Structures are given as C-alpha cells and as structure tokens.
Amino acid sequence: MNRPLSGLRRQWSWPIALAVLTVSGLLSALTGEGGIWWGVSWVALAIPLLVIIRYALCFAKSGEAGHARNRAR
Amino acid sequence: MKGSTIRRWRLVHEWTSLASTLFLFLLCLTGLPLIFADEIDGPSVVANTGAVRAASLDAVVRRAGVVPGFVRIAPDEGRIYLGPAGGGQPLLFDAGSGEPIAGGRPRAPALSTVLLALHGELLAGIAGRMFIALVALCALVAVVSGVAIHAPFAGERPFGDVRHGQADRRGTRLGWLDRHNLIGIASATWLLVMTATGFMNAIEHPLFALWRSQVPRALPVVKTGAAPHIGPDRALSAARATAPGMIFETIIFPGPPPGIPGYFLVWGEGASVRTARLSAPVAVDAATGKAFGRGPLPMPWYLAALDLSRPLHFGDYGGMPLRIIWSLFDLATIMVLGSGLYLRVARGRRRPASDRSRKSVPLRVPVDHQEEVSP
Numbered sequence: 001m002n003r004p005l006s007g008l009r010r011q012w013s014w015p016i017a018l019a020v021l022t023v024s025g026l027l028s029a030l031t032g033e034g035g036i037w038w039g040v041s042w043v044a045l046a047i048p049l050l051v052i053i054r055y056a057l058c059f060a061k062s063g064e065a066g067h068a069r070n071r072a073r
Numbered sequence: 074m075k076g077s078t079i080r081r082w083r084l085v086h087e088w089t090s091l092a093s094t095l096f097l098f099l100l101c102l103t104g105l106p107l108i109f110a111d112e113i114d115g116p117s118v119v120a121n122t123g124a125v126r127a128a129s130l131d132a133v134v135r136r137a138g139v140v141p142g143f144v145r146i147a148p149d150e151g152r153i154y155l156g157p158a159g160g161g162q163p164l165l166f167d168a169g170s171g172e173p174i175a176g177g178r179p180r181a182p183a184l185s186t187v188l189l190a191l192h193g194e195l196l197a198g199i200a201g202r203m204f205i206a207l208v209a210l211c212a213l214v215a216v217v218s219g220v221a222i223h224a225p226f227a228g229e230r231p232f233g234d235v236r237h238g239q240a241d242r243r244g245t246r247l248g249w250l251d252r253h254n255l256i257g258i259a260s261a262t263w264l265l266v267m268t269a270t271g272f273m274n275a276i277e278h279p280l281f282a283l284w285r286s287q288v289p290r291a292l293p294v295v296k297t298g299a300a301p302h303i304g305p306d307r308a309l310s311a312a313r314a315t316a317p318g319m320i321f322e323t324i325i326f327p328g329p330p331p332g333i334p335g336y337f338l339v340w341g342e343g344a345s346v347r348t349a350r351l352s353a354p355v356a357v358d359a360a361t362g363k364a365f366g367r368g369p370l371p372m373p374w375y376l377a378a379l380d381l382s383r384p385l386h387f388g389d390y391g392g393m394p395l396r397i398i399w400s401l402f403d404l405a406t407i408m409v410l411g412s413g414l415y416l417r418v419a420r421g422r423r424r425p426a427s428d429r430s431r432k433s434v435p436l437r438v439p440v441d442h443q444e445e446v447s448p
Contacts, residue, residue, distance in 0.1 A: 011224045014232040015258045022262035029391035030384060031347065042394045048259045049401050055233035056252045056259075056408070 018048045079225050086218035091417065093211040094410055100208070100271075101407045103192040108388055108399045110185035128153060128171030130324070131304035136173065137164055143331065144305050145323045158328060199278060206275035213268040216261055223258050226250070246419045253412040260405045266385055273382035280375050285333055292365055295335035295358050303362040305337070312339035312355035315364035320344055327359040335359055341369065351380050
C-alpha cells in the first residue's frame with residue numbers, strides 16, 4: 001500500500017509543485033496590484049527556471065567527452 | 074499505466090512534435106526578440122508632454138481626407154491613430170494639437186511589426202494565422218502527451234537525475250533524454266499556457282467575426298447605409314456618459330468589419346486592476362448619437378478569454394523581470410525542441426541494442442517500449 005504511493009509521490013511531487021508555482025506566478029502579476037504581487041510573480045516563475053539551470057545544464061565530464069566524440073565521428 | 078497506453082501516448086507525442094517542431098523553432102526565434110519589442114523599436118513617444126487629448130477627433134477625420142475605419146487615442150504616446158476603412162497603415166496625428174505627424178503619412182513598419190507578422194501569420198495573412206493556430210494545437214497536444222509519458226520515462230530515479238552514463242552514443246542519448254524530460258516537465262505549465270494563448274491569439278479574427286455576426290441581434294435595428302449624422306467626438310462623449318468607470322481608446326466607425334452597421338463601437342477597458350484587461354464596447358447609434366443600454370455590451374466568454382490570452386502570451390504585464398523570465402522560458406523551449414529532435418534522429422540511426430548495453434545501463438519499461446516501436 002505504501003510503496004506505490006511513495007513511488008507516485010516521488011515522481012509527481014516536484015512536477016506538481018513547479019506547476020503550482022508557475023500558475024501562481026503567472027496569475028499574481030496579472031491580477032495583483034503591482035508592487036508585492038509582481039515580486040511574488042518573479043520569484044515563483046524563477047524557481048522552475050532555476051531547477052532547469054541546476055539539473056539540466058550540468059554536464060558531467062564523461063558526458064561531454066562522449067558528446068564531443070559523437071560530433072567528431 | 075499499462076504498456077500499451079504508454080506506447081500510444083508516446084506515438085502521439087512523437088508525431089505531434091514532429092509535425093510542429095520546425096515551426097515552433099521559428100516561433101521561439103521570432104518570439105524572443107518580440108518580448109523586448111518596446112526596447113528594439115525605441116521610444117515611441119515624441120515630445121510627450123503628458124497633456125490630455127485636446128484635439129477634436131472630428132477635425133482629425135476631416136483633415137485626414139480618407140474614409141475612416143477607426144480612430145485610436147494613445148494617451149501614453151500623445152498620439153491619435155486614424156485607420157482608413159478597409160485596412161492599411163494608420164495615419165498619425167498629435168493628440169494635443171490634432172496636427173498630422175510626419176505629414177500624416179503612414180508610419181513605416183517597425184522591426185517588431187515585421188517580426189510579429191512572421192510570428193503571428195508567417196507573412197501569409199489570415200491563412201498564415203490559421204496555420205499558426207494548427208501548429209499551436211499540435212504543440213498543445215505534444216505538451217499534454219509529453220506530461221503523460223513523463224513518469225514512465227523518469228522511472229524510479231529521483232527528480233532531476235540526469236544520467237551521465239558512459240561516454241558513448243547510448244550514454245549521450247540517455248543524458249539528453251533525461252534533460253528533455255526534465256526541462257520539459259519544469260516548463261510544461263508555461264508551455265501549456267503559451268500554446269493555449271497562442272492558439273487564442275491566432276484565431277482572434279474568427280472570434281471577432283463570430284461576435285460581430287451575433288451582436289446586431291442584440292441591438293435595435295437602425296437605419297444603415299447613409300453617412301453617420303454624428304462624429305467620433307459625439308460617440309465618445311456618449312460612451313463616457315454611459316460608462317463613466319471605463320477608459321475609452323478606440324472608436325470604430327459604423328460599417329464593414331471591424332465595425333457593425335449603424336453603430337459606432339466605442340471600445341474601452343475597466344479602470345480597476347481586475348477589469349483593466351477586459352475590454353468591451355459601448356454601441357452608439359450613428360444617427361441619433363444615443364448609446365445603447367446602460368453600459369458596455371456584454372462580452373461573450375471567448376472574447377474575455379482572448380483578452381486574457383494577450384498578456385499571458387506576450388509576458389508584458391510584470392515589468393522587465395517578467396520579460397527576462399519569458400525569454401529564459403523561450404530558451405528552455407528551444408532546448409526541449411532541440412533535444413527532442415536530437416532524440417528522434419539518434420533513435421533513427423541507432424543500431425539494435427545488444428545485450429551488453431542492456432546490462433550496462435539498467436533500462437526501465439519505457440525504454441523497452443522504445444525498442445518495440447523502433448522500425
């Protein structure tokens with residue numbers, strides 16, 4: 001009972017959190033009255049971008065070497 | 074999720090992506106500079122003294138010497154735009170004096186106008202718009218199906234894990250597969266909003282045509298055909314008297330689209346933050362100068378949705394930081410497109426996986442399906 005639930009949670013907790021952040025970021029600047037709401041929007045929307053930069057844009061040495069070799073072929 | 078279900082979603086994802094990737098690249102590349110259109114075109118304000126509009130619209134129309142389709146007052150620019158009936162570049166007038174700017178000649182199209190024509194209609198007018206709408210729908214399905222197959226492809230590994238496996242072709246491919254999944258899922262909500270609002274913007278002409286075909290039914294029939302008895306000044310003041318809480322900018326003359334027969338349409342927006350994005354027209358009888366009803370015409374849901382789609386697509390509603398965020402998401406989209414294309418090509422030329430490589434990189438269910446659907 002616990003195992004599949006924890007598996008689902010592991011797979012979806014981050015995507016759902018990022019989706020909620022994105023939606024609240026998009027809407028807070030749209031409906032909020034400037035000032036603080038714009039700040040909320042910037043922070044909320046920056047988090048998914050930071051996740052991308054942190055995890056997707058790190059290239060391990062071996063990976064890069066492999067990529068370069070692929071190119072050279 | 075069952076294996077066959079995953080495989081079906083996967084096929085949907087592949088083919089909708091394949092159909093739209095080339096155009097999505099173009100949309101990303103033209104959309105990126107458009108985010109900063111104001112900066113690219115330079116300040117549009119010429120000696121704006123912040124003075125309120127003083128010029129008579131009637132006088133401006135007389136001076137223009139063309140059959141007017143609309144006049145638009147741009148208070149932040151200190152200008153009045155006069156659009157000829159039947160389309161064409163608008164003529165410019167000073168909002169204070171009513172004098173023509175640059176001889177009242179049509180303004181040369183700015184760089185952003187050209188980019189927008191490429192982005193919004195592939196330089197092909199209404200046909201291009203309909204095509205872009207199709208591309209947006211395709212992309213919408215691609216994003217939804219991509220989210221649907223995210224979990225099986227992410228497997229049991231923790232969120233954000235990118236396999237840097239061996240430095241061979243297969244390792245590189247797996248690394249890019251993980252990046253594609255990660256960037257895709259992190260920007261999925263933004264992509265959903267972008268494709269849905271892009272679709273709405275692409276079909277704005279048909280939406281307005283639909284509304285125009287319905288609105289005369291709600292209005293009393295008035296005599297049409299003859300030249301209007303009142304001018305835009307009277308129409309504007311009638312609209313202001315009827316809806317004092319609104320800010321009016323555009324007056325559309327009675328006649329063929331974008332107008333309707335027999336009535337001036339005076340378009341305005343609410344003055345409060347919550348209503349500022351929602352526009353609606355006051356209909357003013359061109360013969361009597363009387364506004365219809367007790368306020369603006371009620372707007373159908375699809376035009377309200379269109380009004381909200383514009384800022385949500387352009388990203389121009391939260392200052393410069395929001396524009397920068399938009400541009401970073403745009404770059405992320407380019408990476409998703411590029412990695413998706415790479416994965417497709419890499420899969421195409423991949424040799425059948427040997428048992429050795431299967432052992433060296435533990436594979437999950439979906440990768441096995443990948444073999445299954447491989448030609």
